[in-house]
Amino acid sequence: MSWSENGETCSARWHSEGGTPPPKRVVVADDRITADAAYRLACEGTALLWRGDFQNARQLLQAMARRLDRKPRKATATTAAAAEAFHLYRQSQSQRARTLGMLLLPFDDDYRVPLRRAPDVSQACVEAYGAAAGPLVASLRELLGLIGAHEWRKKGVEIPALGERIHPHYGVFAPVRGEYVDLVAAAPLPAGCAQAFDIGTGTGVLAAVLAQRGIAHVVATDQDPRALACATENIERLGLAAQVEVVAADMFPPGRASLVVCNPPWVPARAGSPLERAVYDPDSRMLTGFIRGLAAHLEPGGEGWLVLSDLAEHLGLRSRTELLAAFDAAGLRVVGRMDAKPTHPRATDATDPLHAARAAELTSLWRLGAR
Numbered sequence: 001m002s003w004s005e006n007g008e009t010c011s012a013r014w015h016s017e018g019g020t021p022p023p024k025r026v027v028v029a030d031d032r033i034t035a036d037a038a039y040r041l042a043c044e045g046t047a048l049l050w051r052g053d054f055q056n057a058r059q060l061l062q063a064m065a066r067r068l069d070r071k072p073r074k075a076t077a078t079t080a081a082a083a084e085a086f087h088l089y090r091q092s093q094s095q096r097a098r099t100l101g102m103l104l105l106p107f108d109d110d111y112r113v114p115l116r117r118a119p120d121v122s123q124a125c126v127e128a129y130g131a132a133a134g135p136l137v138a139s140l141r142e143l144l145g146l147i148g149a150h151e152w153r154k155k156g157v158e159i160p161a162l163g164e165r166i167h168p169h170y171g172v173f174a175p176v177r178g179e180y181v182d183l184v185a186a187a188p189l190p191a192g193c194a195q196a197f198d199i200g201t202g203t204g205v206l207a208a209v210l211a212q213r214g215i216a217h218v219v220a221t222d223q224d225p226r227a228l229a230c231a232t233e234n235i236e237r238l239g240l241a242a243q244v245e246v247v248a249a250d251m252f253p254p255g256r257a258s259l260v261v262c263n264p265p266w267v268p269a270r271a272g273s274p275l276e277r278a279v280y281d282p283d284s285r286m287l288t289g290f291i292r293g294l295a296a297h298l299e300p301g302g303e304g305w306l307v308l309s310d311l312a313e314h315l316g317l318r319s320r321t322e323l324l325a326a327f328d329a330a331g332l333r334v335v336g337r338m339d340a341k342p343t344h345p346r347a348t349d350a351t352d353p354l355h356a357a358r359a360a361e362l363t364s365l366w367r368l369g370a371r
Helices: 035-043 053-067 082-100 122-129 141-155 179-186 205-212 223-236 282-296 320-329 357-360
Strands: 001-003 008-011 024-028 044-049 104-108 135-139 156-160 162-166 195-197 217-222 242-249 256-263 298-309 330-342 363-370
Touching: 001 024, 035 044, 035 053, 035 082, 053 082, 053 104, 082 357, 104 141, 122 141, 135 141, 162 205, 179 205, 179 298, 179 330, 179 363, 205 217, 205 223, 205 242, 205 256, 217 223, 217 363, 223 242, 223 320, 256 282, 282 298, 282 320, 282 330, 282 363, 320 330
Parallel strands: 024 044, 044 104, 195 217, 195 256, 217 242, 256 298
Antiparallel strands: 001 008, 104 135, 156 162, 298 363, 330 363
16 A cells, blocks of 8 residues: 655555455544544545554544444334345444544554554464564554454453363454354264264364263364364363364365264355354355255264354345255255354344344254255
8 A cells, every 4th residue: 555654655565354455545644633534534435544642543443433333323123124224234334344444553564563652462463464574554443353352362262061261363253152052062962973073163162062072083174274273272272182183174074974063154144354254154155065065974873963043034134944945955854953042242232223133043053864
């Protein structure tokens, strides 16, 4: 990206984890700019390269967010069809991210932020971006996400079903919604289950639960390098490396297992960031791939456990009829189903534009067998 500063044309490498293109218009800003002026420029598509105090930049970002959040919603679930409300919500979230992403920070070649009162963010950047490769510019909003991910990675997430903590890496979905983990911990194992596959393992939490339940060999697959590194680290920390094998694979590993578990993205929509890929999946590609390939990877009498929220059904993005038809077309039968009610804060937030769908949501563990 390029900009003009002190009468000279300057340039630096642009970095965006979400793939946002570099801004075409950039102005240099510091502590003298007002929140109203910054907000107006950002809404117009002009980025602000910050040269002032780091903590003041954080306060400015918060002030810009407050101005965004004061804007009236165009529609809610009570005034629009569920699918329309969802698409409007996603559109507003995208616009919000784009506007707040216009406040930019410079980084030196060692990930140091050369601003007053700037914290040391080098470790958080290395964990997310890898080894430093020269100066760059990125958004303050993205940096705050890196810092938050770094703290999650250090502290970990308490998993009651494990009695241990799982430490998520940047870009790998943290298992903060415990109902799906609890379902896998409680479902009855197939008789004589000695081997299991965990498809799309992420942090490795479900593979760890299966190993703790006594399954001798668990193969945990993923195709995301960050997820593979995260799962490997968690499995080793939990002392389960002798039971759990982490493998780079697109969906299934070779062979068959008595149990094949998958918790795919729940909502058929485009992901706007690496982290959102755990929730949003265009055309339900992973869900469809799991259903179609499951029977060929089950041992006789084995089961596939599909852990899936029905939020997409309540949003009008997928029907229960379509899901059951997909099972039937893949030669699968439903052996049983266990349901859990989500307990996350949004499920009870009446101000959420998707409140009606979230309040009705159930997470289900579908026990599937080959016909």
